[in-house]
């Protein structure tokens with residue numbers, strides 16, 4: 001029997017605050033329930049996710065929310081395996097979440113730039129400017145990536161100084177105009193930054209190119225690039241490719257895993273194009289292969305932007321494409337839907353929230369199955385190791401026996 005798997009990460013789609021949320025100031029956060037509530041209040045109708053509900057999303061989310069069901073209709077005909085997982089990793093960031101999904105939790109602490117202003121050490125900025133030849137940097141603070149374009153976009157174009165900012169995540173982000181500053185110059189700048197930031201234990205440098213000609217229309221483009229450090233141990237992706245399997249990255253997956261364990265990387269911008277590419281890859285998928293897609297829009301366009309209605313609409317769009325994804329699974333395909341952290345769009349600030357993630361598994365002909373609470377996102381990686389008969393991962397419990 002051939003073995004094929006597909007993972008779609010709904011970036012930031014948390015389903016209830018985690019047991020350790022207090023450490024993060026996130027007790028009460030619930031991305032899914034908050035969206036459903038705000039959506040009903042604003043539009044006068046309930047959020048409709050009938051296909052996700054058929055995979056068990058509402059049941060998993062209710063269990064992850066102390067038995068309180070989100071303001072949404074559940075399905076009486078569940079055809080997937082559904083559970084909810086807590087995170088072992090110390091951070092609530094994208095690399096930690098993804099690496100843990102692939103069986104490698106991040107148990108060390110990342111470096112962070114804690115200061116809200118003058119965030120970066122002068123020695124770092126000096127060296128970065130010296131090495132790259134820019135006349136200085138703008139920003140040097142915690143910021144929302146869209147707000148800071150409104151504030152500093154004009155000055156950036158005038159001075160040629162890149163806009164450098166950070167957040168509660170272990171990141172160094174650089175916004176620059178694709179034409180005035182130049183995309184390649186931005187990527188080169190980020191590579192130097194990546195080199196220097198290893199000493200500060202910073203997880204990611206992110207290039208944030210934008211276009212537009214005034215504060216009213218600056219907009220980030222699809223040319224975002226993430227420069228991640230290497231995962232601390234081989235992930236299930238490394239193990240699968242080492243065993244002769246194939247891992248196809250769609251969207252920012254390859255960047256998040258620092259291109260480790262990736263056979264082919266395909267980029268696409270926007271939910272529709274990312275799902276189209278996923279379907280196209282599923283159609284040509286062979287034995288021992290994994291199609292791995294990250295749906296960044298949920299997080300980048302709606303979670304961080306604190307836009308629960310936009311988030312709800314995007315979920316409805318995803319739900320409308322789910323029957324196609326399910327139909328593209330043959331009897332040899334295991335499809336997993338999950339998330340990497342929360343980003344409650346009704347929560348104060350603009351950051352991620354520490355939450356349970358949904359773990360939804362589907363293969364044609366299976367019965368609805370409750371996977372219950374999973375003690376780590378790594379249960380997904382361990383299940384994949386089990387499925388592809390690879391050596392077991394050091395973390396995670398496989399739930400494969402519950403699916404067959």
Ligand SMILES: O=P(O)(O)O[C@H]1O[C@H](CO)[C@@H](O)[C@H]1O
Pocket residue numbers: 094143144145146166167168169171173206208300304350
């Ligand atoms: O506000 P923007 O630039 O979208 O930044 C967000 O995106 C980064 C990566 O997910 C996070 O660190 C968060 O700060």
Ligand SMILES: [Mn+2]
Pocket residue numbers: 011012093094299340341
């Ligand atoms: Mn993320």
Ligand SMILES: [Mn+2]
Pocket residue numbers: 094299300304343352
């Ligand atoms: Mn994010």
